[in-house]
Amino acid sequence: MYALQTKGRIRVGVLDADAPFAATDASGAHAGFEVDLARELAKAIFGARPDPDAVIEWISVDRSTALSALTSAQADVVLARLAATTERAAVIDQTDPYFVTGERVLVQDPNDEINDLPDLDSKTVCVTAGTGVGADVEDANAYAKILTLDTYASCLDALRHSQVDAIAAAETTLWALRRDDAKTKIVGRPLTTERYAIGAKKNAGGDRIGFAAFLSDWLAGAIRDGTWARLYEKDITPLSGDRKTSPAQ
Structure with a gap:
């Protein structure tokens, strides 16, 4: 000092x-x-x-x-x-x-069905290849279905067309997706913590x-x-x- x-x-x-x-x-x-x-x-x-x-x-x-x-x-x-x-x-x-911060979940807004990790039962969650987020989703909820795509843009497009129920990624990545689509929201507890x-x-x-x-x-x-x-x-x-x-x- x-x-x-x-x-x-x-x-x-x-x-x-x-x-x-x-x-x-x-x-x-x-x-x-x-x-x-x-x-x-x-x-x-x-x-x-x-x-x-x-x-x-x-x-x-x-x-x-x-x-x-x-x-x-x-x-x-x-x-x-x-x-x-x-x-x-x-x-x-x-x-x-x-x-x-940590990995979080993004859903459409409005969406009253998914508010936290237990709500991902039987829901399809989009993740990107090579990130390891899919394994973290499975650890948090073994009943979630994982769809792996190449890019976050592809995940966002799938969410917009209701082909998936949620996107899981680092919270900072989800901020950028929210900026691209204001009709989305981040919900629930983190999958991981930093x-x-x-x-x-x-x-x-x-x-x-x-x-x-x-x-x-x-x-x-x-x-x-x-x-x-x-x-x-x-x-x-x-x-x-x-x-x-x-x-x-």
């Missing part, structure tokens, strides 16, 4: 093309849920200011370089849809989750002692005071169609 405040900036690793979480436009401006969370974190460390980006150095990462950006000290923190795992916890520090955590370089002593705890405490405060909900509504709700007050909701 002291080193960051003395240095006067925080280096934040984010993805470049992962809206609504993080994206960079042609001018180099950053936007998205993770970007806005990082700006709130900068305010907590350096104090409120008109332009939080003045104390942020944005570091471009992808899913393959997010960990190495921390272990090589290129970034102080990474917000890049990094799922918290025991394997990663051995390499980096991870906060409590700032976002919880918990995205802020990553920081492993605590090796010095002024890094307590930094991970500070990050989790700050995140808990942002959830408690409504900041998290405000950012969710700004960045996520336009695609997801829902509103949440906490990651666990």
Whole structure:
């Protein structure tokens, strides 16, 4: 903490093309849920200011370089849809989750027959080849019928024509399908769960002692005071169609 405040900036690793979480436009401006969370974190460390980006150095990462950006000290923190795992916890520090997601189910709207996973009994669920989602549907409901197609667009077309009853995919994928067809909705509990955590370089002593705890405490405060909900509504709700007050909701 002291080193960051003395240095006067925080280096934040984010993805470049992962809206609504993080994206960079042609001018180099950053936007998205993770970007806005990082700006709130900068305010907590350096104090409120008109332009939080003045104390942020944005570091471009992808899913393959997010960990190495921390272990090589290129970034102080990474917000890049990094799922918290025991394997990663051995390499980096991870906060409590700032976002919880997973595979979900999409149905036509209106549809009062399918509201949760047990309602998939004898229903046909479309999945795409090579994703493994079909096995997750079968684990959740052994009586569901699986139809595997090559693309999500094909699944959506099948849903529109009532050739299938539902589509199962990663929640973020279903957001994009909802954008393409507003007469759909996401229902029920997740088939699987991923918990995205802020990553920081492993605590090796010095002024890094307590930094991970500070990050989790700050995140808990942002959830408690409504900041998290405000950012969710700004960045996520336009695609997801829902509103949440906490990651666990």
